[in-house]
Amino acid sequence: MYKIAIIDDDRIIRRGLSNIFSQENYGFQLVGTASDGERGLELIEEQRPQIVISDINMPFMNGLEMARIVKEKYPEIKVILLTGYEDFKYAQEAIKVRAFDYILKPIDSDALVAKVKLAADEWEKEQKKDKQIQEGMPLLHAQFFKKLIYNGIEPNRVKKEMTDLGIKLNGSKFAVLLIKVDDLQQLNGKNYKEAVQRICSNVFKNKIEGIVFEWDGDELAAVLPFSQQLIENNEGIHDIAEQIRFHVKNHLNTTVTIAVGNVYQSLTGIVLSYQSARTAMDLRHMIGKDTVFSIKNFTFPMQVNSMNLNELEEELVEKVTLGLSHEVLTVLEEMNNQLIDQKFIRLHEIRLMAIRIVVLLFHETEKWTKQFEESNLDLTSSYNKMMQMQTVEEIFNEISDIAVRLASYANTQRKSKEPTxxxxxxxxxxxxxxxxxxxxxxxxxxxxxxxxxxxxxxxxxxxxxxxxxxxxxxxxxxxxxxxxxxxxxxxxxxxxxxxxxxxxxxxxxxxxxxxxxxxxxxx
CATH class of the missing domain: 1.10.10.60 (Homeodomain-like)
Incomplete structure (x- = not known):
């Protein structure tokens, strides 16, 4: 049974149309009516009908504007527009908003029913085609995320490509899991990876709207969306990862090692979360198999007697949050001088320490601004540059650039008092x-x-x-x-x-x- 919504500001016409489609023998279910475009959008949002019949001329929001919004948000819905004006410009506008058809008033009920049946047939055909496409989606999803992580995608194109591929990640924050199937070479690789993938999907189904796909070699990758209310730190993610590890061990009689990426705001943060998970997974030899861990599990061999890194990090965050750019540079200069004195520290360790500082800054920044993306910081570029840098000076120059820009942004946000x-x-x-x-x-x-x-x-x-x-x-x-x-x-x-x-x-x-x-x- 196909669902129909009727939107018209004329109560008599609404009642007449409702009477037509209240007859069950047509195979349609009337899910509601509305008297203008705004209320029509609310009805469509709530009921998600397959077919919408709407007048064009209505108060507050006309039928053409409503149809345009409907087709943008729910392209599968078929919209049939009605009007009492035989004007070619309305037909042109109906085509522009991708309406299924355009019918003149007064309405012939038989003609309208026939038109609605055609719309239902087209909806059915499109659904079958979409089902065929969906069967090939897992591979396309993996290709998309590899392109996003390895090659980069313009931020303004990420959402569009995700929409085109049907990737739904509803949340304000995101995290990546890297799942390595231990001893895959001794197992039937493909079957075991598919079985682990099914276990991940089942865990997500009960917990969160996550997506999992095959990655390179013996690994799978998962992207998890979180709302602000659902998670404030990594503890919830670790719980999900532990459930995956537990079920794999009990149902498949094998083990997985899971590296948990840090949580980041916005879709572009998926890249940085992956990179923190990858950094942790590359240090797996220090942790062992059959475990869940993150980069936070690692400490760095420094002479803490000569510097208190935690206190300096806290001071740095405070100065950035207050928008004090000059003080930010003073704190970083002290950290830089202390590190230079520790001549035995390996470059890789300094890079990891720098990444930890940047991660901390981004995490804290997200707490005091909802418009974090407006700061125009290229997180992926900063990470990649730091992993390639060869001197402490270069690394701290990059940290300084990020910290000062965040401080300036914080200062601007605080001073802004324009009305909403x-x-x-x-x-x-x-x-x-x-x-x-x-x-x-x-x-x-x-x-x-x-x-x-x-x-x-x-x-x-x-x-x-x-x-x-x-x-x-x-x-x-x-x-x-x-x-x-x-x-x-x-x-x-x-x-x-x-x-x-x-x-x-x-x-x-x-x-x-x-x-x-x-x-x-x-x-």
């Missing part, structure tokens, strides 16, 4: 509510974002739809005018953005439970 985007939008509405036809698209243009983005962030930040806030603003002003001024209802309607006094009266009564005339009598 939603507050700007609300201010514009409060100053222009009297404009007839004031729309989400118009306000979005004024604050320089897309209508879809403004609609979403408006609901998130203020807990109210754009349309409801506009209605509230207009009604409060109308109540004020009716109470304090000797004005006719039609005059008030015009002053708050309604050219149709009857429609204004309907909206006013719905909002206050009084008609404008009755409300005026109350005063």
């Amino acid at each position: 985007l939603v507050e700007k939008a609300m201010k514009y509405i409060e100053e222009n509510y009297d404009q007839e036809g004031l729309s989400l698209q118009q306000v979005a243009r004024e604050v320089h974002v897309s209508a879809a983005y403004l609609s979403n962030i408006f609901k998130v930040e203020k807990g109210i739809n754009f349309g409801d806030f506009l209605l509230k603003t207009r009604m409060k002003k109308a109540m004020e005018l009716l109470r304090d001024k000797n004005m006719k209802a039609y005059e008030v309607a015009e002053m708050v953005g309604y050219s149709n006094p009857q429609y204004f009266s309907v909206c006013f009564k719905k909002y206050t439970n009084y008609s404008p005339v009755d409300f005026k009598k109350l005063g």
Whole structure:
């Protein structure tokens, strides 16, 4: 049974269309109706219908804008647009937003049912094709992550390529696991790797929306997404990794060694998390088999009597967080001088220490800013450069560059006191509510974002739809005018953005439970 949603601002038309598709013999299930594009998006988000039937001309968000957003978020949904205007420009716009079809009112029910059946048939064919593609996806997923990690992908293309490949990683932070099948050469390699992969998938299914795929040689790799509420450190990841190790040992009678990467914010952090997991796995010979560990398990052979590295690291983080660039350089200079005095320390150990400092800075930075990516730091490039550097001076120059840029960014963030985007939008509405036809698209243009983005962030930040806030603003002003001024209802309607006094009266009564005339009598 295919699910259908109907969106139209005309209640009579909504009821008529609902009656058509309430008949089960057509093979369709009506999952809901909505009176405008904004509420239509909420209905579609909640019910995920296969087919949407929508009017074009509606308040707050028209059908064309809604269809564009629907096709961007859910390209598989088939949208059929309705209009009472036989204008070629509407047909052109319908094509632009990738609508399935475009039908003129008045609507012939038989023709509409036939059109909906065609849309359902096309949806079914696309689903079968997608299933065939999905069967080859594991290999494509592995190829994508190898390209991301080894060759790099432009940050603005990462999400697009993931979307194209159907990779869903919903979370604000990410971590990578490297899973080495111990003694794979003595086992049936391919079968054992596939069995370990299935165990990983089963563990993720009960815990987290992770993805696992074959890596090089005797290894598998997994990418795990985490929400801010779910995890604040690596302990949760270690728990998941330990479950994998336990089930492999008990069900396959073999062992795996798992290196846990550090947690990073944003999709581009996957690269750095992999590199921290790889650094740990390359030191596996110091840890042994059948275990779970991370780079944090390693300490470095330094003469701590001559320096207190932990105290210096804490001081460095404090100076960066406060945005004190000059003090940051002073702390790093002291660390550099102390290291130079430790002449016996191997270069590899200094590199690992530097990576630990950078990891600490990134981790702490994520705690005080939600816009970490705006700092424009190339984490992967910094890591790779440090692993190639040959002197302490070069390594500390790189650390200094990162730390100073983070401090400058922290300083800028602290000084910024501009109103939020939603507050700007609300201010514009409060100053222009009297404009007839004031729309989400118009306000979005004024604050320089897309209508879809403004609609979403408006609901998130203020807990109210754009349309409801506009209605509230207009009604409060109308109540004020009716109470304090000797004005006719039609005059008030015009002053708050309604050219149709009857429609204004309907909206006013719905909002206050009084008609404008009755409300005026109350005063």
